Amino acid sequence: MMDEAIVEAVRGCAGAGGLPAPATPGAVTEAEEIIGFPLPPLLRRLYLEVANGGFGPAEGILGVRGGACQGAWNDLAEIYQDGPDPSGQIPAGLVPVYDWGCTIWSLVDFRDPAGPMWCTHQGHHWPQGINLAEWLSATIEGALTVKGILDTEPAC
Template sequence: MTEDELIAAIRAEPGLPPPATPAAVKAAEEAIGHPLPPLLRRLYLEVANGGFGPRDGVLGVSGSAYEHHDEWADIVDVHTTLERPEGRPGMVWLFDWGCATWSLVDCTDPDGPMWAWDPGGEPSLSPQNMTLAEWLAASLGGNLENAYETGGLTAIAARRLLPDDLPRDLASRRPLSDDEIVARVREIIALPAPAPAAAVAEAEDAIGRPLPPLLRRLYLEVANGGFGPGGGLLGVPDASAPRPGTDLVECHELFTAAPRLLVPDGMVWLCDWGSTIWSLADCRDPAGPMWVWDPVAPGEAPAAPLLPQHVSFAEWLTAWLEGVYGEGFSPAALRHG
């Protein structure tokens, strides 16, 4: 996406405030001590004085009609009030995600590299591995916000370092039978206990659909999650578990139930690969077709965040049992399923 195409796409967004005056942009640059990245300056002058970008948009410069932030009037207000992040000059507080987490743009580079500020992180200030143009392109259609909601800013930065290389052998294969898969998974040591039948039934009620039969069997007969690739599949909520954690019903309520609706109703978030990448199973089909969620893959244009894997749940688990998703596997390859 060229700069002109990006500007045109942002201009088409509804409800933007009027552009900034040249005097306001010049005053902001003098206060910051660095020129704004050319793309940001163009957007302020030609499109809107703030309000574009994820959620309710970035802050503007003086005179902005942006009214979405209760604390800060514009980028100069934040810049002159908050300390420079780790003493770095030219960093501009651009967008507040909430909970003291910010996206900043580095004005010392014309490309405007984006950085994340999270006082609870180590370190607090970390590069996002994307330029302002890439950050704004990812915000179109909500992909950037979706990535933040399902992974966080650290995960977004990690995803930007994963190249979409040619995949390993992910082609559809003859799956093991359900009995063979259950037997093979049962051989794994240190799995949690199976889920109670009542917990599985309650999870299906919460999702509004029955789980794929193989997944239900594994929960009831083998383990309440913990098996599978990556960090293992999420389980169902079980109050009797010694250390309850994130489960597929919690993720369903966060990302699928209204008003979020990040994916079609009936899909369940099963496996968190990290780096904003998830594997989901489609409960609308007993075979449990698998899908991948990857909202901020590297690229010039916004990509579809949800992609079919063209494998059933049984085929997906068979690939895992045969070592396809083993050490060294890049979850970015799932985009080529």
């Protein structure tokens, strides 16, 4: 799916009343300042035009301030500051967006506008080989599972 198709698919879910309202520009700017990197353009567009998180797999990804939360985490900036990686080994700019459970997180690389996806689990992190648009497309199509995420982990 191309970015426009992803936006329209998420907009369809938002229209059904299942997603939070779009983020405010101030909340997006605040998250970018705390994280130290701009949001990838597709994610920024989804937050500002469609919904402040809640889209993606199951209960959806985290929003920025005032948006969808996940478990004890209220927003992207909060989790980026406190993080699911107590070892501190995840490089700056990799932002956790979705908790699969059992300490498995999907992360977006904010250092690259395409938003390459990464995974972290049990102190390891690795690239998924897909970008945010492909990750969201796979979740919309129901083709992305935690098993698929873990199957990308390189052998140690």
